[in-house]
Amino acid sequence: MRVRRSDAAKFLSLAASGALVACTHAPGPISMVKPAEFPVAVAPQTASSNGSVFPDATSGSLYEPRRDWRIGDLVTINIVTSATANDTDNASLSRKGTITNTLTSFMGVPLNFGSLNGTPFSPSINAASNQTYAGAGSAAAASNVTGQIEAVITHIDPNGTLALAGRTNVNINGNVTSIVVTGYASPDDIAANTTISSNNVADMNVQYVGNGPINDAHQVPWLQQILSKLWPY
Known part of the structure; x- marks a missing residue:
């Protein structure tokens, strides 16, 4: 059985198309922000009694320009916050020390251990120290x-x-x-x-x-x- 070249080409094109479709991922769902529930449970407004104009729960003076605020009312906040902070710290420390001591005799007895080219050997102590520290920081x-x-x-x-x-x-x-x-x-x-x-x-x-x-x-x-x-x- 012979296969025509045109049929083989169609088969290869269909196979390639199927492979591309299999490798292609479908787009995912759109990420949306869900509406939030009201943060508090709002109580019903107290009805006025005995023909009163205002409810019994009204607080404050009637002559003040004040609203009777209740839980669940809305207030607009104008955010105008601005803050700046700077901190700088510098520290330095320097310390030097020198000790020189020579012992040539003890209770009148000379202390020497021979000599070299005319220079006698005698006990002596020599010490020196030097410490330096510097630090800086800023934020x-x-x-x-x-x-x-x-x-x-x-x-x-x-x-x-x-x-x-x-x-x-x-x-x-x-x-x-x-x-x-x-x-x-x-x-x-x-x-x-x-x-x-x-x-x-x-x-x-x-x-x-x-x-x-x-x-x-x-x-x-x-x-x-x-x-x-x-x-x-």
Whole structure:
């Protein structure tokens, strides 16, 4: 049985196409940031009773420009944090010492052990030391974060202080950047448009975290980390 050249060429082309299809990986699922659940359970608003205009749980004076904040309300935090630190240390130490002592006689008895070319041998001590140390060190750090984050009131202390917590996620081609902010604020520092500067937030905690291929490129491989700790040179 003879096989035509055209049939053989078709068979080889089909086999090559099948091999390329088998080696080609299907694209994986798109990495998406899932919406987070609301961080706190919001209680229903207390209804007014006896024809009152305001609920019974309302606190503060009616003449003050203060809003009755409740758990679950939203506050916009304007992040304007900036920090710079510099530290320089220089130290130096120098010490020199010299000892010279010659013993020629003891209780009137000369101490010598012969001579060489007219120079007598006698016990003598000569010692010298010289120590020098110099050290220098410096450190510098700077950070600057700006932006706006919508935070949620998660707790209200008995004195009226508000606990805030907010987060924002940005996903660009699988590289996720997250900014998490927590802190405590006074209702008096919140403006009428429900915004507050981060300079007025106590115990301010800003975390800027990245996750994805770009962040992985900045990480030292685990084997290299082990070798750098165990390698003696």
